[in-house]
Each structure stands twice: as structure tokens, then as C-alpha cells.
Amino acid sequence: MIRELRDGALATAWGVFAEIAFSLLLGLLGCAIFLLVLLILG
Amino acid sequence: MSKNNSLKDMRIILYYTGEILVGVALLNIIPLLTALIEGDAASAADFTVSLGATLTLGAGLALLGTGGTRAGWKHGMVTVAFSWLVAMIVAAIPHWLSGHFGSYLDCVFDVMSGFTTTGLTLVQDLDHVSDSLNMWRHLLTFVGGQGIVVLALAIFTGEGGGGYDFYVGEGKDERLFPSVLHTAKAIWRISLLYLVLGTFVMWIVCISIGLNAGRGFLHALWIFMSSWSTGGFAPMSQSILYYHSRLFELVTFIFFVIGSFNFALHAAVLKGEWKELLRNLETMSFGTTMSLLSFFTAWGLVKFHVYPNLVALISKGFYQLASAHTTTGFMTIYPQQFVTEWGDIAILAVIIAMMFGGSACSTAGGFKGLRVGILFKALIQDTKRLLRPSSSIVIQKYHYHGERSLGEQQVRSAALVVLMYMAIFAIGALAGCMAGYPFLLSVFESASATGNVGLTVGISSPSMPAFLKIVYIFNMWAGRLEFMAILASAGFVASLFKGDRHARA
Amino acid sequence: MLGLRLWIRRRIAVLLFMAMVFEVAGQTAGKTDSGAHPVSVAQLIASTKEYDGKTLTIQGEAIGDVMTRGDHAWVNILGDGVAIGVWMTDKQASQIHELGRYGSTGDILQVSGIFHRACPDHGGEADIHATTVQVLHQGSKNAIGIKPGRLAAGLGLCVSGGLLALFWRRRERKNMSS
Numbered sequence: 001m002i003r004e005l006r007d008g009a010l011a012t013a014w015g016v017f018a019e020i021a022f023s024l025l026l027g028l029l030g031c032a033i034f035l036l037v038l039l040i041l042g
Numbered sequence: 043m044s045k046n047n048s049l050k051d052m053r054i055i056l057y058y059t060g061e062i063l064v065g066v067a068l069l070n071i072i073p074l075l076t077a078l079i080e081g082d083a084a085s086a087a088d089f090t091v092s093l094g095a096t097l098t099l100g101a102g103l104a105l106l107g108t109g110g111t112r113a114g115w116k117h118g119m120v121t122v123a124f125s126w127l128v129a130m131i132v133a134a135i136p137h138w139l140s141g142h143f144g145s146y147l148d149c150v151f152d153v154m155s156g157f158t159t160t161g162l163t164l165v166q167d168l169d170h171v172s173d174s175l176n177m178w179r180h181l182l183t184f185v186g187g188q189g190i191v192v193l194a195l196a197i198f199t200g201e202g203g204g205g206y207d208f209y210v211g212e213g214k215d216e217r218l219f220p221s222v223l224h225t226a227k228a229i230w231r232i233s234l235l236y237l238v239l240g241t242f243v244m245w246i247v248c249i250s251i252g253l254n255a256g257r258g259f260l261h262a263l264w265i266f267m268s269s270w271s272t273g274g275f276a277p278m279s280q281s282i283l284y285y286h287s288r289l290f291e292l293v294t295f296i297f298f299v300i301g302s303f304n305f306a307l308h309a310a311v312l313k314g315e316w317k318e319l320l321r322n323l324e325t326m327s328f329g330t331t332m333s334l335l336s337f338f339t340a341w342g343l344v345k346f347h348v349y350p351n352l353v354a355l356i357s358k359g360f361y362q363l364a365s366a367h368t369t370t371g372f373m374t375i376y377p378q379q380f381v382t383e384w385g386d387i388a389i390l391a392v393i394i395a396m397m398f399g400g401s402a403c404s405t406a407g408g409f410k411g412l413r414v415g416i417l418f419k420a421l422i423q424d425t426k427r428l429l430r431p432s433s434s435i436v437i438q439k440y441h442y443h444g445e446r447s448l449g450e451q452q453v454r455s456a457a458l459v460v461l462m463y464m465a466i467f468a469i470g471a472l473a474g475c476m477a478g479y480p481f482l483l484s485v486f487e488s489a490s491a492t493g494n495v496g497l498t499v500g501i502s503s504p505s506m507p508a509f510l511k512i513v514y515i516f517n518m519w520a521g522r523l524e525f526m527a528i529l530a531s532a533g534f535v536a537s538l539f540k541g542d543r544h545a546r547a
Numbered sequence: 548m549l550g551l552r553l554w555i556r557r558r559i560a561v562l563l564f565m566a567m568v569f570e571v572a573g574q575t576a577g578k579t580d581s582g583a584h585p586v587s588v589a590q591l592i593a594s595t596k597e598y599d600g601k602t603l604t605i606q607g608e609a610i611g612d613v614m615t616r617g618d619h620a621w622v623n624i625l626g627d628g629v630a631i632g633v634w635m636t637d638k639q640a641s642q643i644h645e646l647g648r649y650g651s652t653g654d655i656l657q658v659s660g661i662f663h664r665a666c667p668d669h670g671g672e673a674d675i676h677a678t679t680v681q682v683l684h685q686g687s688k689n690a691i692g693i694k695p696g697r698l699a700a701g702l703g704l705c706v707s708g709g710l711l712a713l714f715w716r717r718r719e720r721k722n723m724s725s
Binding site: 060064067082083084086087088089090091092093094095096097098099100101102104105109139166167169170171172173251252253254257278279280283284285286288291348349350351353354355357358374375376378379382383 | 592593594595596610611612613614615616620621623625628629630631632647648649650664665666667669670671672673674691692693694697698700701702703704705706707708709711712714715718719722
Binding site: 011012014015016018019020022023024026027029030031033034035036037038041042 | 235236239292295296299300303308311312313314316319320325328329332333336337340341344345352355356359360363364
């Protein structure tokens with residue numbers, strides 16, 4: 001019972017971490033594209 | 043259909059509408075408490091009126107109607123469409139009593155914008171609005187993101203079957219669990235988990251950028267609610283520009299991107315299936331369109347030398363684009379700057395982003411990434427068909443919580459919804475032009491209302507013509523409910539009149 | 548008659564909007580260099596390109612918060628319904644005593660400084676870097692009184708709503724058990 005709860009909480013924590021990391025990844029991708037365009041045109 | 047039958051139908055619809063209104067009435071307790079804690083008696087009185095009036099109407103309607111398990115698909119759809127309209131009217135009471143709105147229509151516009159997580163606002167002198175009214179506005183947007191009907195379901199519906207029609211009517215169609223009650227509760231659990239976490243993080247950020255602990259907490263809560271539900275309301279008239287902080291922008295970016303994800307995706311990832319993030323058709327679709335549109339936005343802004351350096355380009359250009367694509371509507375520039383500074387390429391990229399929108403079964407608006415992805419896969423499938431002998435069967439696969447093959451029915455319904463979006467978007471743009479606004483601005487503002495985004499070029503203001511306000515309210519409502527509930531309601535109303543004629547004949 | 552009036556009102560709304568966005572720019576471009584005449588914040592935001600890099604003066608109410616960042620602070624100034632961020636020193640910010648919020652009118656400031664359309668130091672924001680900050684009028688707290696009629700109506704509605712809700716739940720319980 002306690003072990004199940006702990007596993008669930010751990011999975012949730014990793015899940016939150018993964019979602020934050022993924023959104024940051026999308027942000028970085030966007031920034032990289034902006035940089036690329038700046039280098040090409042600027 | 044006999045007259046008797048339609049009366050029965052109406053009583054069922056009244057019952058569930060009443061139930062939902064009681065849910066909305068109970069929400070008034072939160073701003074009421076805010077006012078009481080701050081010793082703001084005037085606002086507390088306003089919320090007492092709102093609470094009492096909504097409760098009276100809600101319980102009255104429930105008493106007039108009949109509940110039970112006889113609710114079917116039709117009732118679910120019509121109840122959702124109808125209850126959103128009634129809720130819009132009663133939830134505007136605190137707005138009206140606050141004295142910060144020019145007319146009741148303006149109040150209603152603001153509420154619909156909140157419920158649909160749009161973020162366009164007609165409030166006047168927002169910078170002097172009470173904390174309790176801001177609490178109410180942001181609460182409406184937070185609850186609207188999860189769905190007011192989903193809230194009522196979570197509060198009132200007992201165990202047992204049924205109720206999915208209500209849920210689907212509100213533009214959510216993923217069954218996270220076999221029972222609708224479990225699904226509604228799971229959606230709320232995910233949102234509340236993030237609410238606690240997000241508010242805490244935002245609070246620290248608020249304090250670090252110079253707000254005091256008390257105001258910092260309120261701003262953190264409101265901005266989080268607004269980010270998570272991809273809403274776009276903010277407590278100050280300058281939106282995110284008020285805070286003058288790149289860190290603040292980064293953190294809101296993270297929360298509105300996560301908020302634009304599908305609840306089915308959240309459920310899977312929080313259970314430990316984080317690989318779904320990298321394979322899901324919808325996240326892939328979102329990532330692809332966002333990258334492409336980033337390219338065009340950057341091209342437009344760099345070409346016209348709008349911003350002096352990379353940090354500015356990202357803080358203004360990319361932030362606005364991401365805010366548009368997730369249908370949030372937070373702004374770090376002034377509405378007029380879109381018009382006078384940005385140039386056509388970047389504006390067009392933002393308009394397209396607003397049309398695409400976030401994920402299905404999320405708090406976001408627009409076509410939704412899932413539909414964009416499905417239509418793209420269908421295009422590939424048809425191209426393959428053209429190139430192969432007519433006798434061969436082409437099966438198109440895609441990943442969406444497991445490998446699936448593309449079905450004709452899916453493509454058909456995705457295409458129809460996208461078509462409907464385009465239609466009301468065109469109506470909104472036409473209405474803007476008829477009111478005398480320039481073409482590109484009319485298109486921008488219509489895309490923003492239809493996609494439940496909330497970015498503005500300045501058209502949405504108290505001084506805009508009343509008919510345009512009504513058109514935008516309709517577009518926000520229809521866009522949020524994804525048409526099904528509205529088409530069903532139109533059919534129901536038509537059948538009422540037909541029934542009458544038959545009864546008379 | 549009414550239709551005509553409505554039509555005229557709409558026209559005016561549209562014209563105002565257009566003026567705000569496009570026309571003010573041309574008309575006001577000449578006035579920018581004189582630091583003495585304050586520029587309206589709304590005008591400034593409507594024609595950012597014309598004022599870019601110029602030294603100018605604005606007047607308006609300090610709203611919300613003084614956000615201190617190191618030895619400087621951000622203060623947002625509201626003039627003609629539009630607010631703009633002013634970057635000032637800690638010392639300049641320390642003159643401000645009342646900030647505009649619900650129930651209070653903030654100090655009215657006169658700020659002279661350099662306007663940036665897209666400030667390179669602050670992520671491309673349209674802002675003003677203040678050289679002088681002066682308090683023109685002290686702000687004040689405005690007590691917002693409770694309207695007794697409203698409270699009475701609210702309490703009455705709550706009682707009626709509560710009673711109706713009670714009847715409704717009782718009926719449901721009866722239906723359930725039968």
C-alpha cells in the first residue's frame with residue numbers, strides 16, 4: 001500500500017519534470033530558429 | 043415529436059442547467075472570501091448579491107426541471123450550449139456591480155472571454171480593479187479551461203454510467219477513464235496539482251522581481267491560473283509587460299505550453315509514460331507547426347529590423363508567437379505595436395498560429411494539433427494512393443497513445459471541424475471589416491476570438507460597435523464548444539418549432 | 548433617428564481607433580523635442596517609431612508596485628488609460644508614497660527621460676529611462692463605502708437561494724429513495 005503510493009508519487013514527480021523539460025525543449029528549439037534566422041539575414 | 047416529449051426534453055435540460063449554475067454560484071465563495079479577508083466590504087456585498095442570485099436561479103431551474111438518468115445525447119449537447127450562455131449572463135453580475143464596465147454587454151463579453159479561456163477584455167481602468175474581482179475573473183478562466191460542465195459533473199454526478207455526452211459537448215472527447223466521474227476528477231486532480239506547484243513557483247518569481255509577498259502571491263495565483271488554462275487575462279492592463287522580467291516570461295511560457303497539452307497526455311505522462319511526449323502525433327504536430335511559424339515570425343521581424351538583438355527578438359517575437367500558438371494571449375508588447383511595428387509576415391505567422399491552436403482535450407482553442415496532424419497524415423495517405431496501383435490498400439499509421447491506423451471517419455470529422463472554424467473565422471473577419479476596421483486587423487482579431495487566444499491589435503475595446511462584440515462572443519462560444527453542442531442545440535430548437543406545427547395540425 | 552445616432556457613434560469609435568493607430572503619428576512628430584510639454588502616454592504608444600530615442604516628458608499616475616531591481620526600480624505610470632514602464636533609480640523611486648491600486652489613487656509623477664521603442668537593455672520593451680522624476684500631486688486613499696441596499700439584496704437572495712437549494716436536494720433524496 002505505502003509502496004504503491006510512493007511509486008505513484010514518484011511517477012508523478014518524474015512526469016511533471018518530463019513535461020517541464022519538454023516545454024523547455026520546445027522553447028529552446030524556437031530560440032534556435034530565431035538565432036538561425038538572425039544569422040542568415042542579419 | 044409530440045409537444046409532451048419536447049416539454050420533457052426541456053425539463054431535463056433545465057434541470058442540468060440549474061445544477062451547473064449551482065456549481066457556478068458556489069464558485070462565488072472564493073472571491074467573497076478574498077474580499078472578506080482583505081476587509082473590502084463593498085466588494086463582499088457585490089459577491090453576496092452574485093452568489094445569492096446565481097443560487098436562486100440555479101436551484102429554481104433545477105426545481106422546475108426533472109433529473110434522473112433519462113438524459114441522453116441530445117440533452118447533454120443542448121444543456122452544455124445553453125448553460126454556457128446562462129452562466130455567462132449570471133457570472134457577469136460582479137463585473138457589472140464593480141462599475142468597471144461600460145455596459146452589461148461588456149461584462150458578458152468579459153465573462154465569455156474568461157470561460158472560453160480567450161483573454162480579450164473590455165474592462166476599463168483594470169489597474170484599479172479590486173482583488174476580489176480579479177480573483178473572480180481569473181477563477182472563471184481557470185474553471186472554464188477545465189470546463190464548467192466538467193466541474194459540475196465532478197461535484198454532482200454520482201457513480202454509474204452516463205454523463206459523457208455533457209463532457210463531449212464541452213469540447214473534450216478523451217475518456218481518461220471508463221467512467222465520466224473518474225475522468226472529470228482526473229482532470230481536476232491534474233489541474234490542482236499544477237495549480238499548487240505553479241503558484242508556488244510563480245510566487246517565488248514574483249517576490250524575486252520586486253513584488254511584496256502578499257501581492258506577489260495573488261499575482262502568482264492569477265497569472266498561473268491564466269497560463270495553465272491558456273486564458274490570457276492578467277491583473278494589470280499591460281498584461282505581462284507590467285512585470286518587466288525575462289524570468290517571469292520564461293516561467294509563464296513553461297506553464298502555458300504545458301497547459302496547452304492534452305489531458306490524456308498529462309494522465310499518461312504523470313503515470314510514468316513520459317516517452318509519449320516525444321512520439322504523440324499531437325506534440326509532434328505542435329512542435330512542427332511552432333518551428334515553421336517561428337521561422338516566418340523571425341524572418342518578418344529580422345527583415346524589418348523590428349528588434350535590436352536576439353533577447354528582444356525572443357522576448358517579443360517568440361513569446362508572442364508561443365502565446366498565440368498555445369492560444370494563451372499574454373502579451374509583452376502593446377496592441378498598437380503589432381500594427382505599427384511588426385510588418386505583415388510576422389503578423390500573418392501569428393494569425394496562422396492562432397488558427398492552429400493547442401491540443402485537443404486541453405484548455406486551448408483553435409483547430410487543435412490532433413486535427414492538424416490527422417489531416418496531414420490523410421494528405422500523405424492520399425498522395426500514396428495516387429502513386430500506387432488502384433488495387434493496393436494504403437494503411438496510414440500514426441502514434442497516439444499507441445500505434446493506430448488512420449480511419450476515414452476520423453479524417454472526415456477533423457476536416458469538418460476545421461471547416462467550421464474557418465467559416466466562423468471568416469464571419470468574424472467580415473464583421474470586423476463591416477465595422478470599418480482595416481482588413482488585416484479584422485482578420486487578426488477574428489482569429490484571436492475564434493481560436494480563444496486573446497491577443498489583440500486594439501479592436502476589442504469598450505468603444506467597438508455592439509454588433510461586433512456579439513459576433514466575437516458567438517465566435518468564442520462556438521470555437522470553445524467545437525460546434526457539436528451548438529449544432530445539436532440548433533437542431534433541437536428547430537425540432538421544437540416543428541413539433542408545435544405538428545401539434546397544431 | 549436612433550439608427551443614425553448609433554451609426555454615427557460607431558463611425559466615431561472606428562475613427563478614434565484609426566486615429567490612435569495611424570494618424571496621431573504624423574501630427575505629433577514635430578512636437579517631440581520639447582521636453583517641457585508632456586507627451587500623453589497613449590500618444591507615445593500609438594506612435595512609438597516617431598518618439599524612439601527622444602528625450603521627452605510624461606505625466607501620469609504611479610500604479611501597482613515599485614519593483615526594485617538592484618539599485619534601480621521599475622515603476623509603471625498610467626496616463627490616458629495606457630501604462631508604460633519607467634526605469635528609474637532607487638532614490639528617484641523612493642519619492643513615491645502612494646501607488647494606484649483598488650481604493651487608492653497613486654502619486655501623479657512627472658517623468659523626463661529617454662524613450663526607447665524597443666529597449667536593447669530590457670528585452671526590446673517600449674520603456675522610458677528616467678533622468679528626472681518629480682511628484683506633482685500626492686496620491687490618496689479613497690475609502691470605498693459599502694452600499695447597504697446591495698448587502699441587504701445580497702443576503703435576501705442568498706436566503707432564497709439557500710431555501711430553493713434545500714427543497715431541490717430534499718426532492719432528489721426522495722426521488723432516489725423511492
